[in-house]
Amino acid sequence: MNITKIDSYHVQLPLVAPFKTSYGFLSHKAMDILVVTDELGNQGYGELVAFEQPDYTEETLETARLILANHLIPLLVQSQITHPDDVTRLFSVIRGNWMAKSSLETAIWDLYAKRHKKSLAELFSSQTDKLSVGVSIGIQKSVQDLIEVVSRYVAEGYTRIKLKIAPNQDVDFVKAVRSHFPEMLLMVDANSAYDLDSLTIFKELDTYQLSMIEQPFGYSDFLEHAELQKNIETPICLDENIRSVEDVMLGHRLGSLGAVNLKISRVGGVTQAQKIVEYCKNNGLGLWCGGMFESGVGRALNLAFASQEGFDFPGDISASTRYFKEDIINETFELENGRLSVPRETGLGVTLNKEMLEKYGHHHVMYVK
Numbered sequence: 063m064n065i066t067k068i069d070s071y072h073v074q075l076p077l078v079a080p081f082k083t084s085y086g087f088l089s090h091k092a093m094d095i096l097v098v099t100d101e102l103g104n105q106g107y108g109e110l111v112a113f114e115q116p117d118y119t120e121e122t123l124e125t126a127r128l129i130l131a132n133h134l135i136p137l138l139v140q141s142q143i144t145h146p147d148d149v150t151r152l153f154s155v156i157r158g159n160w161m162a163k164s165s166l167e168t169a170i171w172d173l174y175a176k177r178h179k180k181s182l183a184e185l186f187s188s189q190t191d192k193l194s195v196g197v198s199i200g201i202q203k204s205v206q207d208l209i210e211v212v213s214r215y216v217a218e219g220y221t222r223i224k225l226k227i228a229p230n231q232d233v234d235f236v237k238a239v240r241s242h243f244p245e246m247l248l249m250v251d252a253n254s255a256y257d258l259d260s261l262t263i264f265k266e267l268d269t270y271q272l273s274m275i276e277q278p279f280g281y282s283d284f285l286e287h288a289e290l291q292k293n294i295e296t297p298i299c300l301d302e303n304i305r306s307v308e309d310v311m312l313g314h315r316l317g318s319l320g321a322v323n324l325k326i327s328r329v330g331g332v333t334q335a336q337k338i339v340e341y342c343k344n345n346g347l348g349l350w351c352g353g354m355f356e357s358g359v360g361r362a363l364n365l366a367f368a369s370q371e372g373f374d375f376p377g378d379i380s381a382s383t384r385y386f387k388e389d390i391i392n393e394t395f396e397l398e399n400g401r402l403s404v405p406r407e408t409g410l411g412v413t414l415n416k417e418m419l420e421k422y423g424h425h426h427v428m429y430v431k
């Protein structure tokens with residue numbers, strides 16, 4: 063394929079409700095939408111999901127833009143690409159910068175699918191048209207507020223709830239939600255807020271039939287996670303630790319994890335994510351699709367990818383309205399009996415809404431042949 067142009071839209075969408083985690087507070091989500099055009103006029107979309115602050119991973123929107131402009135785009139346009147897997151190989155000379163890589167790699171996947179007149183769901187061997195999804199809930203001011211928020215999402219149909227926790231905002235919150243919803247698939251995510259000194263907290267959390275505990279310790283704490291896993295039965299799920307299939311193998315061999323939160327963007331794109339799917343499938347590890355407060359572009363990709371065999375737990379891929387009042391695509395993802403429809407049109411199966419892009423974004427040209 064011959065790339066003739068790369069555009070980028072810097073978008074900022076206000077969140078319907080602010081989101082509090084153990085490490086920060088989000089009131090809007092910024093993202094860049096890349097549009098890669100080929101010689102036939104096909105356009106592939108990719109979403110750069112990095113945050114503005116380097117507090118979840120090292121990357122930020124600014125660092126990723128720099129890596130794209132100075133390194134990844136020059137590499138891509140100088141090379142002959144026939145399949146998206148070529149992009150991963152090409153980018154392997156550049157270390158890290160997974161989200162920057164993923165934004166371009168996923169745009170090439172969309173472009174490739176459109177050139178072949180196939181949906182991404184088809185390319186990913188999707189197994190279903192409807193996917194059960196979950197919701198991730200930020201830290202609330204009080205137990206009562208949390209119960210209200212959870213009740214609202216349960217009434218909307220979500221079948222899996224993920225609660226954000228932090229020191230002193232953990233056991234009481236989980237206890238209350240569990241007693242209101244005894245059967246609910248429930249899990250917690252600490253975003254690295256604890257260390258092994260908090261063992262007693264985790265032993266207590268272990269008694270609430272949680273499906274998993276996500277990222278209790280630091281992002282390179284494989285050994286500490288293994289030590290914790292020896293002391294509790296609830297599977298540990300790693301998020302921030304996992305940047306590649308090698309990280310999953312390391313965590314598995316050490317006994318640091320029982321499940322993986324797979325975010326395509328955090329591991330550099332679809333090709334690397336696919337390796338993780340295979341590894342988890344072959345080694346009996348739990349697997350589900352995480353979210354990055356994506357716009358409809360990233361959401362469509364997550365839905366198509368998570369509809370393949372191997373994903374065994376509802377992901378953080380909520381309905382469009384859970385995040386934003388208005389989105390930058392024309393389609394909407396609506397919850398029906400706790401499930402979202404997997405797009406079936408060619409490529410990602412979504413189209414950009416020019417009016418919304420103008421309202422919430424700024425246009426930049428990154429490359430012209």
Ligand SMILES: O=C(O)CCC(=O)C1=CC=C[C@@H](O)[C@@H]1C(=O)O
Nearest residue numbers: 083118198352353354355356378
């Ligand atoms: O996209 C979503 O539904 C939100 C997912 C979510 O909880 C997170 C996204 C990005 C960083 C974190 O705050 C958190 C996570 O750790 O999974």
Ligand SMILES: [Mg+2]
Nearest residue numbers: 251276277301
């Ligand atoms: Mg997480």
